Amino acid sequence: MSDLAIIGGGVSGLAAGIYAQLSGLQSEIFEGHSVVGGQCTSWKRKGYHIDNCVHWLTGTNPNKEIYQVWEDVGVLGKDKPVVRHDFFLQVDIDNVKAHAWRDLNKIKEELLAIAPEDKKEVIALVKAIKDFQSIELPALKPKEQMGFWDNMKLLWKMRKAIPVAAKYQKLTVGEYASRFKSPIIRQLIHNYVPNTYFAISMFYMYAMFSCGNADLPLGGSDMISLRMRDKYLQLGGKISTNKKAKNIEIEGTKCKRINFEDGTSVEPEDIITATDISVAFKLIGEQYMDNHFKNCFANPDKFPVFSDVNIYYAVDIPTSDIPSMEIFNTEPFEVAGRNHQIVIVNNFADQPDYTPQGKGMLEILMVQYDYEYQYWDELYNNDRAKYKEVKMQIAQEVMKRLEKHYPQFEGKLSVLEIVTPKSFNRYLGSYKGSYMGFIQTPKVKKEIHPGVLPGLDNLILAGQWLQTPGGLPNALVTGRFAIQRLLKRKNQLDKFCCKKK
Ligand SMILES: Cc1cc2nc3c(=O)[nH]c(=O)nc-3n(C[C@H](O)[C@H](O)[C@H](O)COP(=O)(O)OP(=O)(O)OC[C@H]3O[C@@H](n4cnc5c(N)ncnc54)[C@H](O)[C@@H]3O)c2cc1C
Known part of the structure; x- marks a missing residue:
């Protein structure tokens, strides 16, 4: 058996494996x-x-620390193209359109033209996004291994973002959005994150996009997980799929044995768990x-989680005439007992290999809060046929709204997949x-x-x-940090491959 067993082959497990090798x-x-990639999958x-x-990968700007880590694990690099949009989102409320432009001057001009009454807040919003471009996700060393100068360097880099964070730290996205009179600006701020989210995370998102640090790898999720898998295998790592861990036997302070559901077991020297935390x-x-x-699980109001219902539609004609991402308002429709009044559409036209030639595909995202999970869980466990029927009813309701909003797609949509x-x-x-992961709310600092x-x-x-709040970059760096922590524990940190960076 290898020195090190990693349970879970998502982005964090693959990153841990690559840095281990x-x-x-x-x-x-x-x-x-049966495949690696975890949530990063197709x-x-x-x-x-x-x-x-x-939908976007934070870390595509070569001047940011996190880029180096994506490069180490084989995901990004000079020969690995990314899709760069002029705007990442279009919001259409009653036929008025606003955009989250990459160019912040364009955002300012457009929003001031749409809502001169919000002038003061629009100017403050654009400044906050600009100042937030300096934010760095510490990616090279775990927090406890950062020395005085590492921290000073980081604070200096982020000096413009600190006053913005202090100014807005007590607000949720929903509360911040309500400062604007214009409904379309409110929606642009809400975009598709849950309204309990930290307002600051919205600035972060727009800031990373506008400074070229949040784009899409050409080939999407597969490009991320398959490039990582290949890099790991090239480095001599071993992957066993369909190998579900059942439990870890512990003797004293040592994890002795991993037992798998297929009846086999291994006895590694060290173990990294890279699964969902509840697992x-x-x-x-x-x-x-x-x-x-304990605190996170016991206080869901402070540490909420969220999910999605995602519906995929095949479109019988190309979809290149609509934006890559759009939110439009619509007549209410019910999902898990709550009314939804917007439709969030993700269009894959710029990923040419995703559809047969001459066709298109749309993905619809519907945010589900943690209290709504119970609805899906009970429906699935109690009545499988009803679960399928409910999913299809939602898909049909959404399809009607898509056909109304995009008349060119009328009669050309069919349901491909529904994920809950x-x-x-x-x-x-x-x-x-x-x-x-646990999302960040104004009630807690970044954990x-x-x-x-x-x-x-x-x-x-x-x-x-x-x-907090999870996502691909956090998964990635925790894989790297796991190896730095393991080596530190063994007094072998000098063996860490990338210590000079
Ligand atoms: C619809 C959707 C959209 C997203 N969009 C974005 C985005 O645009 N940008 C972004 O940054 N992030 C996005 N994410 C989040 C991102 O995918 C995750 O943050 C990331 O993939 C989590 O990686 P992980 O390694 O921490 O966990 P996981 O991906 O959950 O990996 C854990 C692995 O452990 C395995 N496992 C579980 N139990 C066991 C067991 N008992 N034995 C062995 N293996 C086990 C699982 O099968 C899985 O492969 C999105 C996720 C989804 C689903």
């Missing part, structure tokens, strides 16, 4: 599913390529849960179907878990749940 450790990834339906993850605690036992995670929060839970074990648990000497945690 680069640092001279022999590792093996055990993935419960699959085929009727000749269409369903990409059920990346990690099922494997080791909840008695090992530390105060950090229950799907994420079934396939990946995701807690309440969440596809991010960063140290990746180790008291009483366990040879287990390190990785995965998006260690750093």
